[in-house]
Amino acid sequence: MTINLTQFINRLLQTIPVVIGVTLIVFSLMHLTPGDPVEIMMGQGSVTEGEIQRIREELGLHLPLPIQYFRFVTGIFKGDLGYSIYYRQPAGEVIFARLPATFELMVVAMIISLAIALPLGLISAVRQYSLVDKIGTIGALLGVSMPGFWLGLLLIMAFSVNWIFPVAGRIDFGMAPQRITGLYLLDSILTFNWPSFWSALRHILLPAITLGMSMTALTMKTIRSSMLEVIREDYITFARAKGLSRSQVVLKHALKNALIPTVTVITLNMGVLLGGNMIVETVFGWPGLGSLVVNAIFNRDYPLVQASVLIYAITFIICNLLADFLYTVLNPRVKF
Amino acid sequence: MAELLKIKDLQVHFFTDYGVVKAVDGIDLTLQEGEALGILGESGCGKSMTALAVMGLVPFPGRITGGEIIFAGRDLCRLTEKEMRRIRGKEIAMIFQDPLTTLNPVLKVGEQITEAIRLHHEEGDLSPASGRRGFFRFWEDRRRREMAAWKKAVEMMEKVGIPSPELRMEEYPHQFSGGMRQRAMIAIALSCNPRLLIADELTTALDVTIQAQILDLMRRIKEDFRTSILFISHDLGAISELCDRAAVMYAGKIVETGSVQEITGAPFHPYTQGILASIPRLGEKEYRIKPIPGNVPDLGDLPAGCSFFPRCPYGQAKCKTELPPLEEAGEGRQVRCFYWRQIRAQREEEGGIGGELSFAGD
Numbered sequence: 001m002t003i004n005l006t007q008f009i010n011r012l013l014q015t016i017p018v019v020i021g022v023t024l025i026v027f028s029l030m031h032l033t034p035g036d037p038v039e040i041m042m043g044q045g046s047v048t049e050g051e052i053q054r055i056r057e058e059l060g061l062h063l064p065l066p067i068q069y070f071r072f073v074t075g076i077f078k079g080d081l082g083y084s085i086y087y088r089q090p091a092g093e094v095i096f097a098r099l100p101a102t103f104e105l106m107v108v109a110m111i112i113s114l115a116i117a118l119p120l121g122l123i124s125a126v127r128q129y130s131l132v133d134k135i136g137t138i139g140a141l142l143g144v145s146m147p148g149f150w151l152g153l154l155l156i157m158a159f160s161v162n163w164i165f166p167v168a169g170r171i172d173f174g175m176a177p178q179r180i181t182g183l184y185l186l187d188s189i190l191t192f193n194w195p196s197f198w199s200a201l202r203h204i205l206l207p208a209i210t211l212g213m214s215m216t217a218l219t220m221k222t223i224r225s226s227m228l229e230v231i232r233e234d235y236i237t238f239a240r241a242k243g244l245s246r247s248q249v250v251l252k253h254a255l256k257n258a259l260i261p262t263v264t265v266i267t268l269n270m271g272v273l274l275g276g277n278m279i280v281e282t283v284f285g286w287p288g289l290g291s292l293v294v295n296a297i298f299n300r301d302y303p304l305v306q307a308s309v310l311i312y313a314i315t316f317i318i319c320n321l322l323a324d325f326l327y328t329v330l331n332p333r334v335k336f
Numbered sequence: 337m338a339e340l341l342k343i344k345d346l347q348v349h350f351f352t353d354y355g356v357v358k359a360v361d362g363i364d365l366t367l368q369e370g371e372a373l374g375i376l377g378e379s380g381c382g383k384s385m386t387a388l389a390v391m392g393l394v395p396f397p398g399r400i401t402g403g404e405i406i407f408a409g410r411d412l413c414r415l416t417e418k419e420m421r422r423i424r425g426k427e428i429a430m431i432f433q434d435p436l437t438t439l440n441p442v443l444k445v446g447e448q449i450t451e452a453i454r455l456h457h458e459e460g461d462l463s464p465a466s467g468r469r470g471f472f473r474f475w476e477d478r479r480r481r482e483m484a485a486w487k488k489a490v491e492m493m494e495k496v497g498i499p500s501p502e503l504r505m506e507e508y509p510h511q512f513s514g515g516m517r518q519r520a521m522i523a524i525a526l527s528c529n530p531r532l533l534i535a536d537e538l539t540t541a542l543d544v545t546i547q548a549q550i551l552d553l554m555r556r557i558k559e560d561f562r563t564s565i566l567f568i569s570h571d572l573g574a575i576s577e578l579c580d581r582a583a584v585m586y587a588g589k590i591v592e593t594g595s596v597q598e599i600t601g602a603p604f605h606p607y608t609q610g611i612l613a614s615i616p617r618l619g620e621k622e623y624r625i626k627p628i629p630g631n632v633p634d635l636g637d638l639p640a641g642c643s644f645f646p647r648c649p650y651g652q653a654k655c656k657t658e659l660p661p662l663e664e665a666g667e668g669r670q671v672r673c674f675y676w677r678q679i680r681a682q683r684e685e686e687g688g689i690g691g692e693l694s695f696a697g698d
Contacts, residue, residue, distance in 0.1 A: 233437060234432050234433075234434060234437040234438045235437060235438055235439055235440040235441075237388075237393060237395075237432070238430075238432055238438045238439075238521070238524075239440065240391075240393055240424070241391055241393060241424055241425060241429065241430040241432075242424065242425040242429075242451065242452040242455065242524065243421050243422065243423075243424040243425030243426060243452070243455055243456060244421075244425075244451070244455065245421060252443075253440050253443070256440075256442045256443070257440070257441065257442055260442070330442065331441075331442065332441070332442060332508040332510070333441060333508070333510050
């Protein structure tokens with residue numbers, strides 16, 4: 001569990017080539033695809049060739065690609081993620097305005113998913129072939145194979161139309177709490193604004209369940225199988241031979257071992273959640289990063305797509321780092 | 337000496353998809369207070385299951401289907417899980433074969449020892465309650481208990497011969513060598529002063545020099561702690577070093593019991609003779625190891641008669657159909673063979689000791 005600082009910093013430095021690689025790929029992909037962003041900006045017809053040329057020069061789109069790339073990368077280090085063509089605002093600002101919504105959705109999805117997956121996975125392992133195990137296994141298969149957009153639509157049909165949960169959005173109109181962190185649930189708790197909290201909770205529940213579903217299934221499967229492996233180990237029998245009760249052995253001796261692979265799966269899946277939220281945010285009209293990226297792609301808003309993908313990639317890298325870090329914390333046999 | 341453990345007609349059966357496997361098929365054993373009893377047998381003959389049955393830890397789909405396990409006057413088979421928990425670890429402790437897999441890899445060794453101590457010592461037992469009252473008392477007592485358990489654990493580690501125990505307490509099992517892990521495991525088992533210590537293949541996974549050290553340690557435990565030991569092994573050498581008496585198991589049944597001297601010096605059962613003959617000896621002209629031909633029969637499909645019959649050099653027609661009873665063959669001596677008298681007579685004629693009696697057709 002001792003974390004060597006130099007090794008930690010080493011691991012951190014390893015991420016730099018990855019980030020550079022990501023910027024390169026993002027940049028090339030956007031420029032290789034056909035379609036002129038300036039034309040889209042201007043709409044059809046009414047602008048002159050000279051005007052288009054002027055805007056292209058303004059945005060630096062007339063420069064050779066390597067120079068555009070160089071400007072893109074140096075911009076990042078200056079905190080400049082580019083200028084959104086469509087929103088006519090710095091891309092960074094557009095993204096960071098949306099980030100809390102996505103983050104909030106991810107966190108709630110994660111909490112729901114863990115709250116279901118951990119106990120269910122644990123019980124299905126300890127009581128293998130029991131009813132809970134069978135239901136869990138079938139449920140997990142369903143959860144994994146159900147695409148997010150379809151589940152989302154089903155949930156909307158089942159619960160939303162004139163019923164308990166709203167169809168879309170983050171909160172009822174005019175209910176937004178005073179902005180402190182940008183997370184509506186947290187902000188409304190901090191300001192004791194219970195009506196807002198209730199409204200935000202009702203809005204977030206369905207998208208969060210949809211988003212977390214595949215992860216729930218995967219986490220449950222992982223914890224079940226690693227638990228099944230662990231409870232057959234000698235040290236479990238030995239712990240029982242000490243006189244510990246079954247539940248003490250499961251919760252203390254077995255779970256700690258079974259969590260090692262599970263935590264890795266969970267942290268790596270946080271990245272997948274981020275990808276999945278494009279669909280979920282679009283289905284539920286959630287004003288987060290996912291729907292922003294989808295729109296930016298349709299609008300050929302190069303700088304905005306570049307900037308968002310960069311944010312995605314960095315989040316992925318952080319998740320990876322976190323997975324490595326937690327792995328060493330949980331497993332005393334491994335160091336960074 | 338008082339009787340500490342008495343196993344009567346114990347049966348442990350496994351209910352698998354392929355039928356019932358009789359892992360332990362009606363065994364009787366007695367263990368006196370302060371005595372060390374060895375159980376000898378090949379892999380898969382029910383030794384470990386007997387031990388787990390005593391602990392009440394027979395794994396699924398196995399079950400104790402009959403018999404009694406009387407420990408200090410109580411039938412363990414009739415106890416509830418809760419009552420059994422109070423006996424496990426405190427009155428009967430068990431140590432396992434593989435020290436590499438028996439300690440939890442993610443918990444500190446110290447934690448694994450103190451855990452058992454905290455579990456079985458009553459509050460006042462470890463340290464007197466503090467004078468404080470009210471809210472802090474709970475934490476204070478808890479801290480004192482933990483400190484006392486810690487001290488006791490260090491003491492135990494010292495006793496089993498782990499150097500610089502205070503430092504070792506803070507380490508994880510992977511930082512221990514195999515022999516040290518075995519010692520740590522023994523320390524855990526002994527930490528609550530059990531009356532009975534079950535050692536399942538304790539020395540099998542260790543190399544020879546460490547084996548000798550561990551056996552030495554076990555002998556000291558037997559003398560210093562006055563702990564009775566049930567020593568399960570397939571290594572006759574280890575058993576004869578440590579034990580007073582031995583029981584030989586074959587295919588879920590006991591085939592011979594007696595003092596270690598009798599078993600090793602003058603075995604009556606052909607199986608025991610086979611085991612002895614298979615031990616290589618120094619100064620022998622023949623360099624090949626003489627194994628017992630054949631394998632242990634499938635415990636799910638035992639032959640009708642004597643289960644050793646297919647491998648027995650003395651086998652007669654009677655052995656094939658009839659199960660020989662466990663006969664008294666002297667003071668504290670039992671043999672499960674129809675022809676043990678003839679075997680004894682032949683042995684006396686040849687004046688040989690174990691291992692030199694040749695098998696027919698060998």
